[in-house]
Amino acid sequence: MSTAVALLLSVHLLATAAMVGLIWFVQVVHYPLFAAVGADRFVAYEVAHQRLTSYVVGPPMAVEGLTALALLVAAPDGVGRAWPLLGLALLAVIHAGTVLLQVPAHGRLAQDGDPAVMRRLVSTNWIRTIGWSARGALAVAMLVGAATA
Numbered sequence: 001m002s003t004a005v006a007l008l009l010s011v012h013l014l015a016t017a018a019m020v021g022l023i024w025f026v027q028v029v030h031y032p033l034f035a036a037v038g039a040d041r042f043v044a045y046e047v048a049h050q051r052l053t054s055y056v057v058g059p060p061m062a063v064e065g066l067t068a069l070a071l072l073v074a075a076p077d078g079v080g081r082a083w084p085l086l087g088l089a090l091l092a093v094i095h096a097g098t099v100l101l102q103v104p105a106h107g108r109l110a111q112d113g114d115p116a117v118m119r120r121l122v123s124t125n126w127i128r129t130i131g132w133s134a135r136g137a138l139a140v141a142m143l144v145g146a147a148t149a
Contacts, residue, residue: 001146005076009146012067013139018060020136027129031122035115042113050106064135065091071142078149079142087138090131097127 001009037045068091072084101124108117 001076001078001149005146008067008070008074009076009079009139009143011063012071013143015060015064015067016132016135016139019057019064020132022057022060023125023129023132027122027125031118031125034109034118034121037113039113043110046106046110046113050110076142076146076149078145078147083138083142083145087135087142090135090138094128094131094135097124097131101125101127 034042034046068084068087071079072081072088075081075084102121105117105121105124108114109121
């Protein structure tokens with residue numbers, strides 16, 4: 001495996017692993033604790049949450065997306081095209097869940113902090129949690145596949 005391929009696969013794995021860790025933290029700790037914030041402070045909390053979260057998730061999501069595309073364009077030996085395609089399909093599901101489910105829920109929560117929306121946010125976030133976990137396993141498999149080719 002060339003140095004460039006090793007670097008691409010490693011950066012991809014690191015960005016994906018960062019998102020796996022973040023999404024599990026959000027799923028198990030962060031979102032469930034929304035209910036403990038208190039109705040009188042929740043709207044301000046949610047507005048700050050949305051602004052600050054983008055600083056944390058934006059960079060690894062961008063790196064993950066760019067490296068996922070690069071792996072499809074220049075599929076390394078031992079990886080082929082199927083794994084990068086699967087990775088991008090998972091990323092499409094994750095981003096669709098974000099745009100169609102999570103963003104509207106956060107928008108609603110920034111208006112009124114509805115507990116039913118909080119519960120829905122936690123339950124629908126499993127789509128992203130499972131998707132990113134699968135992407136993490138796939139990123140490891142691609143690195144191992146290229147290393148053993």
